[in-house]
Amino acid sequence: MVQRLPSRVSIVEVGPRDGLQNEPTAIPTDQKLSFVRGLIAAGLTDIEVTSFVHPKIVPQLADAADLVARLPQSANVTFSALVPNAQGLERALQSGIRRIAVFTAASETFTQKNINMTIAESLSAFRALIRRAVECGLSVRGYVSTAFVCPYEGDVDKRRVREVTQHLIEMGVDQVAISDTIGAAAPTDVVDTIGYLLETLSPKMLALHFHDTYGTALANVYAGLQLGIETFDSSAGGLGGCPFAPGAAGNVATEDLVYMLDRMGIETGVTLSKVLAAAGIIASVLGRPLRSMQWTHAHPAHT
Amino acid sequence: MVQRLPSRVSIVEVGPRDGLQNEPTAIPTDQKLSFVRGLIAAGLTDIEVTSFVHPKIVPQLADAADLVARLPQSANVTFSALVPNAQGLERALQSGIRRIAVFTAASETFTQKNINMTIAESLSAFRALIRRAVECGLSVRGYVSTAFVCPYEGDVDKRRVREVTQHLIEMGVDQVAISDTIGAAAPTDVVDTIGYLLETLSPKMLALHFHDTYGTALANVYAGLQLGIETFDSSAGGLGGCPFAPGAAGNVATEDLVYMLDRMGIETGVTLSKVLAAAGIIASVLGRPLRSMQWTHAHPAHT
Numbered sequence: 001m002v003q004r005l006p007s008r009v010s011i012v013e014v015g016p017r018d019g020l021q022n023e024p025t026a027i028p029t030d031q032k033l034s035f036v037r038g039l040i041a042a043g044l045t046d047i048e049v050t051s052f053v054h055p056k057i058v059p060q061l062a063d064a065a066d067l068v069a070r071l072p073q074s075a076n077v078t079f080s081a082l083v084p085n086a087q088g089l090e091r092a093l094q095s096g097i098r099r100i101a102v103f104t105a106a107s108e109t110f111t112q113k114n115i116n117m118t119i120a121e122s123l124s125a126f127r128a129l130i131r132r133a134v135e136c137g138l139s140v141r142g143y144v145s146t147a148f149v150c151p152y153e154g155d156v157d158k159r160r161v162r163e164v165t166q167h168l169i170e171m172g173v174d175q176v177a178i179s180d181t182i183g184a185a186a187p188t189d190v191v192d193t194i195g196y197l198l199e200t201l202s203p204k205m206l207a208l209h210f211h212d213t214y215g216t217a218l219a220n221v222y223a224g225l226q227l228g229i230e231t232f233d234s235s236a237g238g239l240g241g242c243p244f245a246p247g248a249a250g251n252v253a254t255e256d257l258v259y260m261l262d263r264m265g266i267e268t269g270v271t272l273s274k275v276l277a278a279a280g281i282i283a284s285v286l287g288r289p290l291r292s293m294q295w296t297h298a299h300p301a302h303t
Numbered sequence: 304m305v306q307r308l309p310s311r312v313s314i315v316e317v318g319p320r321d322g323l324q325n326e327p328t329a330i331p332t333d334q335k336l337s338f339v340r341g342l343i344a345a346g347l348t349d350i351e352v353t354s355f356v357h358p359k360i361v362p363q364l365a366d367a368a369d370l371v372a373r374l375p376q377s378a379n380v381t382f383s384a385l386v387p388n389a390q391g392l393e394r395a396l397q398s399g400i401r402r403i404a405v406f407t408a409a410s411e412t413f414t415q416k417n418i419n420m421t422i423a424e425s426l427s428a429f430r431a432l433i434r435r436a437v438e439c440g441l442s443v444r445g446y447v448s449t450a451f452v453c454p455y456e457g458d459v460d461k462r463r464v465r466e467v468t469q470h471l472i473e474m475g476v477d478q479v480a481i482s483d484t485i486g487a488a489a490p491t492d493v494v495d496t497i498g499y500l501l502e503t504l505s506p507k508m509l510a511l512h513f514h515d516t517y518g519t520a521l522a523n524v525y526a527g528l529q530l531g532i533e534t535f536d537s538s539a540g541g542l543g544g545c546p547f548a549p550g551a552a553g554n555v556a557t558e559d560l561v562y563m564l565d566r567m568g569i570e571t572g573v574t575l576s577k578v579l580a581a582a583g584i585i586a587s588v589l590g591r592p593l594r595s596m597q598w599t600h601a602h603p604a605h606t
Contacts, residue, residue: 005491186566187525188308215515215559215596216566219522222490249600256518263489263519293518296594297552 008267010046010231011254012177012207013039015282017048017061017082018251019239023286026060029067031285038278039236040077043270044254048101051082052091068095080141084115089129093136100133102126102173103143106161107150110181114145119160123167130172142168142176143209148185148193158193165197165206175207177233180220183213183249187223194227207231210252212238212291217252218260225266232257237279237290253292255279311570313349313534314557315480315510316342318585320351320364320385321554322542326589329363332370334588341581342539343380346573347557351404354385355394371398383444387418392432396439403436405429405476406446409464410453413484417448422463426470433475445471446512450481451488451496461496468500468509478510480536483523486516486552490526497530510534513555515541515594520555521563528569535560540582540593556595558582 016036020027027035032049039047049071055062064081071079080099083089092100104122105111111119130140146153147161165176178194190208197206208224208231210217221232235251255275261268276298283290289299319339323330330338335352342350352374358365367384374382383402386392395403407425408414414422433443449456450464468479481497493511500509511527511534513520524535538554558578564571579601586593592602 184566186563188567212518213596213600214562215518215521215556216563218518219525219563222522222525249596253518259517260489260519260522263487264491291599293516293552297516 005225005264006228006230006266008230009225009261011044011257011268011270012046012048012231012233013044013236013254014048014209014233014251015039015235015237015239015254015279017051018233019235019237020282021051021058021060022240022250023060025286026062027282027285029063029070031281032063032067033070033072035236035278035281037072038274038281040072040074042236042274042278043268044275045077045269046080047077048080048082051084052088052095053082053084054087065091065095068097083129083133085125086129089133093133093138098137099139099141101141101143101177102130102168103145104164104168105145105147105150105181106156106164107146107153109152110146110150113152119164123164123171126168127171134172140173142173143179144168144176145179145181147178148180148189149182151182158196161193162197162200165201169201169205175205175231177207177209179209179233180211183211183217185210185220186216187219190220190223191227194224194229198227203228203230207233209233211241211249212252212256213241213249218256221252221257221260236275237282237295238292239279239282239290250291253290253294255294256292259294308528308567309531309533309569311533312528312564314347314560314571314573315349315351315534315536316347316539316557317351317512317536317554318342318538318540318542318557318582320354321536322538322540323585324354324361324363325543325553326363328589329365330585330588332366332373334584335366335370336373336375338539338581338584340375341577341584343375343377345539345577345581346571347578348380348572349383350380351383351385354387355391355398356385356387357390368394368398371400386432386436388428389432389435392436396436396441401440402442402444404444404446404480405433405471406448407467407471408448408450408453408484409459409467410449410456412455413449413453416455422467426467426474429471430474437475443476445476445479446482447471447479448482448484451483451492452485454485461499464496465500465503468504472504472508478508478534480510480512482512482536483514486514486520488513488523489519490522493523493526494530497527497532501530506531506533510536512536514544514552515555515559516544516552521559524555524560524563539578540585540598541595542582542585542593553594556593556597558597559595562597
C-alpha cells in the first residue's frame, strides 16, 4: 500500500511565545535567549519568539522588545512575534522583527472572550494593521483559533473557518495556522475541516497548530500530512497551556512531532536530541517536568 | 472528503494482565477484582485478566487461578488469560477460563530473550497446546510481539510478521494481536506492515496492540482504522511497562483510545468516565499518577 505524504515538513516552533505566555512564571530574558539559541542549534528555522501584547495583559512577555533586540543574527532563521493591535505593531516595527502574526478565531464567543471583539471587528482591525506591516516590509502570518472545537460553543462550523481564513489571506497574510486551541480534535475533524478548506485553498497557505490535551495531536498531524499539509506548529517540551488548568494543555511537543516524522522518513532538518536539550533549559527554570512523551522517556525519574 | 472507517470498534482491555504484570507492586486479588468489575461497568466486554505464567517468573500474577475463580459471571463479557506453555494450559483449564492467548514474536533475538526459544520452536510448542485448548472447548488468541521494531534487531521484516501470523491462524488462533511491543512504530509502519498482512488476511483476524512510548499510538490506531482494522488492545490508565525503565512504556490508555473513537463517531460501547473510575482503583493502590492524557487532564494536581 502506497500513500503520498510530503517528503519534507516545515516546523514552526512556537514554544517561546505560545508556550511561555501561559507559564505562571515569567522566564528571565537571558534564559529565553538561551532557549532560542538551543532551538536554532536543533535546526529550527521558524521561531515565534514573543508577542507584542500589552505587558500588563501578558507580563510573561513584557520583555518582547528587549528579547527581539538581543536575538542572535542568523540568515537561515526567521523570527516572528504575535501582534494583537496597532499599538503592538508599532512596538514590533521599532523592535526590528521581520515577521509578525495576527490572530482571530472561528468562534464568536471565544473571540469575544479572548480579544473582546466580534470576528468581523477583529478582521476589520487587522486590515489596516496588515497593510501597514506589509508596507513596512514585514511578512504576516495569521492564526484561526478554535477552528475545530470552541470551549464555549462546541463544534465549530467549517464554513466559518474557511471564511475567516480567506479573509486573512485576502488581507495579505501568507500563511494561516488552523488551530485546535483546546486540543479536542480527532483526525476525522481534520479530514472534514481541512479537506473543506483545501477545496479552495492551496495546502502551502495552511499550517496546522495542535494542542495535545487528549493525546490526539500526532494522529491529527498524520491526518494533515495525508491531506498534503507541509507546515506544523509545535512547542519544544510541549510547553503551553497551564498544567493546573484543565482545558488548556500545551502545544504538541516539537520532539514528539520530530520523532514521528523522523520515523516516517519525512525530513524536518531538526535534531530530536537537541530539541530536548533546548527544552531542558526551560525545564530547569520552571522546575517541573515537561509534558512530552520524549521528555518523559528521557527523564523517567521525573514521572 | 469522505473516508470509510469502521463504524464500530472492539476494544480488548489488557490492563489487568499486560498492565499489572509490569508493575513493581503486586496488586491484591481483591483490588484486581474491583478493577475488573470497574472495567465491566465501563462497558468493556473483552478483558485479558491474567497470565498462567510460572508464579516465580511473574509473581504479580501468581494469583491467576484464584482471580479467575472469583471473576464475576457475565454473559456479555469474555475473559481471557495468557498461557505460555503446556503447564500453564493445564492451570488455565483447571481455572475454568474459556479463552486463552499465546504469544510469540517476529524477531528472533527478542523471542530468544523473552521466552528462550527460537520462533520456530515457540510455534511448534504452541501447535499441541492450541490443539488441546481447542479440544477442551477454549478459544485462542495469539500475539505477535515486536511486529514493527525489535529493541535488539531494529526494524522487523514484515514478511516475518506475516509468516508467524499465518502459522498462528493455521494452528487455530482466531485473532492475532500485531504488537508494537516497545511503542516505536509510526503510522507509515502500520500502513506498510498491516497493509502487507491484509493482502492475504482478513482484517477481522487481526487486532492492533500499541504501546505509547513516544506518543504515536493514537496516530497508529488511526492508520489501522483506515486499513479497516476493527479491534484494538488498550489498557485502562495506560498501565504497563515500567515507568522507571526507559523503553517499556505502557499500553495505549483505554480512555485515550475511547476519547478519540468517541470524537470520531466510532462506537465502542465503552464509557470514558467509567474507564477512568476503574483506573482510579489501581492508581490508589500504586500510589502514583497514571500515564494517560485523560488521567493527566482529570487530575491536574498530580502532574
